[in-house]
Amino acid sequence: MMGRRTEASVALRHSDTDDRPPGVANPLPSPMSATLTHASDCSATDLAAAGISVRFQGLAAISEVDLTVRRGEVLGLIGPNGAGKTTLVNCLTGHQRPSEGRILLGQMDITGWSPQKFRRAGVARTFQSGRLFKDMTVLENVETTAVGLGRSRRAAAREAMDALDWLGVADSAERLAGVLPYTDERRVAIARALVVPPEYLLLDEPAAGMSDSECDELLGFVNEIPGRYGCGVLLIEHNMRVVMNSCSRIVVLDGGRRIAEGTPEAVQKEPGVISAYLGEG
Amino acid sequence: MITFLQNVLDALSLGSLYALTALGIGLIFGVLKLINFAHGDFITFGAYALIIPSSADVAQVLVGGWSWELLIPTVCIAVIAIALASDYLVFRPLRGASPPTLMAASFALSYVIQNAIMVIYGARPKSVNLWPVLGDQTHVGPLTIPNLNLVTIAVTLALMVGMTIVLRRTSVGIQMRAAAEDFRMARYLGVRADLVIGLAFVISGALAAVAALLLVAQTGSLTQTMGQPIALFAFIATVVGGMGSLAGAVVGGFVIGAIVIMFQAYLPPDLRAFRDAFAFAFVILVLVAKPSGLLRAKGLVERV
Numbered sequence: 015m016m017g018r019r020t021e022a023s024v025a026l027r028h029s030d031t032d033d034r035p036p037g038v039a040n041p042l043p044s045p046m047s048a049t050l051t052h053a054s055d056c057s058a059t060d061l062a063a064a065g066i067s068v069r070f071q072g073l074a075a076i077s078e079v080d081l082t083v084r085r086g087e088v089l090g091l092i093g094p095n096g097a098g099k100t101t102l103v104n105c106l107t108g109h110q111r112p113s114e115g116r117i118l119l120g121q122m123d124i125t126g127w128s129p130q131k132f133r134r135a136g137v138a139r140t141f142q143s144g145r146l147f148k149d150m151t152v153l154e155n156v157e158t159t160a161v162g163l164g165r166s167r168r169a170a171a172r173e174a175m176d177a178l179d180w181l182g183v184a185d186s187a188e189r190l191a192g193v194l195p196y197t198d199e200r201r202v203a204i205a206r207a208l209v210v211p212p213e214y215l216l217l218d219e220p221a222a223g224m225s226d227s228e229c230d231e232l233l234g235f236v237n238e239i240p241g242r243y244g245c246g247v248l249l250i251e252h253n254m255r256v257v258m259n260s261c262s263r264i265v266v267l268d269g270g271r272r273i274a275e276g277t278p279e280a281v282q283k284e285p286g287v288i289s290a291y292l293g294e295g
Numbered sequence: 296m297i298t299f300l301q302n303v304l305d306a307l308s309l310g311s312l313y314a315l316t317a318l319g320i321g322l323i324f325g326v327l328k329l330i331n332f333a334h335g336d337f338i339t340f341g342a343y344a345l346i347i348p349s350s351a352d353v354a355q356v357l358v359g360g361w362s363w364e365l366l367i368p369t370v371c372i373a374v375i376a377i378a379l380a381s382d383y384l385v386f387r388p389l390r391g392a393s394p395p396t397l398m399a400a401s402f403a404l405s406y407v408i409q410n411a412i413m414v415i416y417g418a419r420p421k422s423v424n425l426w427p428v429l430g431d432q433t434h435v436g437p438l439t440i441p442n443l444n445l446v447t448i449a450v451t452l453a454l455m456v457g458m459t460i461v462l463r464r465t466s467v468g469i470q471m472r473a474a475a476e477d478f479r480m481a482r483y484l485g486v487r488a489d490l491v492i493g494l495a496f497v498i499s500g501a502l503a504a505v506a507a508l509l510l511v512a513q514t515g516s517l518t519q520t521m522g523q524p525i526a527l528f529a530f531i532a533t534v535v536g537g538m539g540s541l542a543g544a545v546v547g548g549f550v551i552g553a554i555v556i557m558f559q560a561y562l563p564p565d566l567r568a569f570r571d572a573f574a575f576a577f578v579i580l581v582l583v584a585k586p587s588g589l590l591r592a593k594g595l596v597e598r599v
Contacts, residue, residue: 109483129483147476149540150469158473162485167466206484 059120060084061106061137061214061246066115068101075101076270078115083214085246088237090261090278092251094290097267099250100142103216106248107139108132134163136213136245140203140220148192152183155191156206163210170209177205180242181235197228204235211243218250229253233260254291258282266290297437302560308444310552311451312509314545316529317536318458319502321544324533325475326495329386329397334503335526336408337374337381341507342517343412344373345425350417354517363426371504377408378500382492405523412519420518425511447509454505455545458498462541467494475541528555535581537588546589551578 062082068075076098083089083106093099104110106117108129116125119135127135147155153174160170178184181201186194191202200220207215217236221229237260239247251257257264258278266274266281268290274281281287316334323331345366347355358369385404389397429443462468467490473481474491482488503522510521528551529544536547554577558570566573581589 130485133483133485145477145480147473147480149476150472154469154472158469158481158486159484161466161469162473162481162487164485167464167469170466 059213060118061248062118063102063106063112064116064118066102066105066112066117068098068105068110069113074270076105076267079267079270079272081106081265081272083216083246083248085213085244086240087263088240088247088249088261090249090251090257090264091267092254092257092264093267095252097252097290098270099252099267100218101270102267103139103218103248103250107137107216109139133212137216138207138212138214139216140200140207140218142218142222144199144203146191146194146199146202146206148190150191151188152178152191152194152202153187155202156209159206160209165210173209174205177209178202181205197224197232200224200232201235208239208243212245214246214248215239215243216248216250219252220249221251221253221256229256230259236260254282298560300438301440302556304438304440304444304448305560306553306556307549308441308447308552309556310549311447312506312525312548313529313532313552314548315451315454315502315506315509316525317532317544317548318455318541319499319506320526320529321533321536321539321541322475322495322502323499325539325541326471326478326492327386327397328394328478329401330394330530331499332398332401332526332530333381333404333408334499334529335522335524336405336412337378337500337503338507338510338522338525339412339517339519340377340408340522341370341374341504342423342511342521343416344370344507345423345511346416346421346517348415350415352417352419352421354421354423356423367504367508370508371501374504374507375497375500378496378503379493382496409519416517416519418519420516422516423511424515425508429512443509443512446512450505450509454502467491471495472541475539531575531578535578535588537590540588540590543588543590550589554578 060082063079066079066081067077079098079102081089081091081102091099091102101110105112108117108124108127108131111126116123117127118124119137124132124135147158150158153171156174156177157167157170160173161167165173175184175187178187181204183198183201183205186198186202191199194202204215204217204220207217220236221232224232233256236247236249239245249257249261261278264274264276264278264281265272266284266287268286273286273290274284276284316338319337320331320334323329323334345356345358347357349355358366361369381404385400386397389400392400429441429446431442433440433442433445460468462472470481470486471491471494473484474486474488478488481491506525507522510525511517514521529548532547532551533544534547535550536543536545551574554574555570558573559567562570562573
């Protein structure tokens with residue numbers, strides 16, 4: 015299990031009071047800029063969204079959002095439905111080109127890269143709908159990634175099996191992915207994203223539709239990912255309870271804007287967060 | 296009983312031809328969502344590759360006179376070349392276009408190939424005597440089996456087994472199946488699009504070449520439209536089997552072959568001329584009962 019972060023960088027910040035001038039080269043808030051400039055620090059390879067906006071035909075899905083995922087942590091991204099969480103994740107994984115702002119991997123500007131280039135650079139994700147290859151076996155689903163990323167057939171099979179084994183679905187390796195129960199499907203999707211370990215793993219509501227106990231079991235795995243694979247995890251959820259127990263830091267989105275960031279305890283006390291979750295209508 | 300067994304062998308033989316063609320169409324559909332109506336013209340092209348290009352009435356065989364070890368690869372290469380050229384010149388510029396656009400383009404390509412063959416070889420049918428030994432018959436007990444039927448069934452089974460091994464065991468095969476099921480997802484996971492698409496056209500071309508040779512051996516004649524009826528039946532086979540499923544394409548091919556032969560054999564004699572109408576009526580029944588085909592194409596069905 016990861017220890018909770020206690021540095022100053024977890025202090026709350028309100029992006030809607032952000033008054034930085036437009037066009038500033040590095041729009042990251044100061045604690046994060048500080049870590050970025052320490053080139054020797056391992057956080058020099060942070061995955062960051064800097065001032066990201068996405069508009070669909072003039073309608074803003076997300077507006078000027080900043081977010082940094084660090085290796086070794088589980089960062090929670092929460093917000094009510096329609097807050098823009100998936101859009102932000104799409105931007106961070108190359109599935110959506112931001113209308114404004116940049117995506118940075120360390121010092122490298124990777125805005126506009128294709129999704130497959132993001133994956134090769136070490137940014138992996140899962141999808142809300144799972145999107146397994148239903149006509150292929152569970153093992154083959156995971157192997158596809160490993161082979162696609164350049165592993166030999168033999169190495170791909172071995173690494174795929176390791177990932178399935180760790181996630182407790184090795185018994186289903188030879189079953190067709192289309193017949194798996196929902197909870198196993200989610201685990202296979204995570205295995206598929208984790209094989210040939212990425213530096214960052216973005217999980218889009220992996221626990222959606224699960225019972226509390228299934229959800230807790232899945233989060234047990236999520237919490238172990240940073241320690242085991244050395245990657246940073248961005249966990250998207252709309253259920254507060256889920257992220258409160260497993261994330262060292264939380265970013266809250268509402269209406270496409272970042273309304274809070276900090277430790278779970280601090281975020282929970284934020285009036286903006288409380289009203290976003292409870293006070294609407 | 297003996298007649299029935301003969302009919303079964305005929306059905307398997309015709310089904311083999313449809314299955315080979317349906318697999319070629321299904322593979323391209325899976326990877327590109329392209330319903331390639333020019334596949335039948337790939338078959339025609341493969342057949343014409345046997346003779347020297349000329350508009351003379353009497354065909355001069357060139358490749359068609361070679362020994363089979365040389366003939367088969369040569370025809371395969373010719374058809375693979377036209378398949379890859381079609382991709383490069385027609386379908387690649389249309390990547391990302393909608394499936395109806397791609398289908399219209401394949402119709403256009405089909406007519407271009409047909410007319411090009413007519414310009415070069417003339418409009419008259421030509422006769423070609425390929426592998427006369429296949430016209431002989433083998434007697435197995437009370438059964439009389441045309442050698443061609445045996446070869447067709449054996450070649451098809453061998454190709455199916457070979458393709459299954461490639462698709463299941465090799466690294467490129469796994470990538471291909473992933474791409475056939477969900478191309479965007481496969482691409483995201485690192486599967487190389489150009490490799491998979493190129494290979495799909497290579498395999499599809501080779502299958503068309505084999506179908507062409509079996510067809511010429513059977514009919515002994517060449518026409519510019521010879522590949523089209525097979526491609527039509529094969530296309531229907533992919534729909535019946537379940538569009539998007541490779542196994543479905545093969546099953547569909549054999550089902551259509553069986554239907555056609557059995558109607559031919561067991562319809563009252565007066566109605567046999569309308570065999571195809573009955574066959575298609577059966578197809579409509581299948582589709583009404585199972586709109587997504589006999590083998591559900593899982594990749595195309597949204598889960599709730």
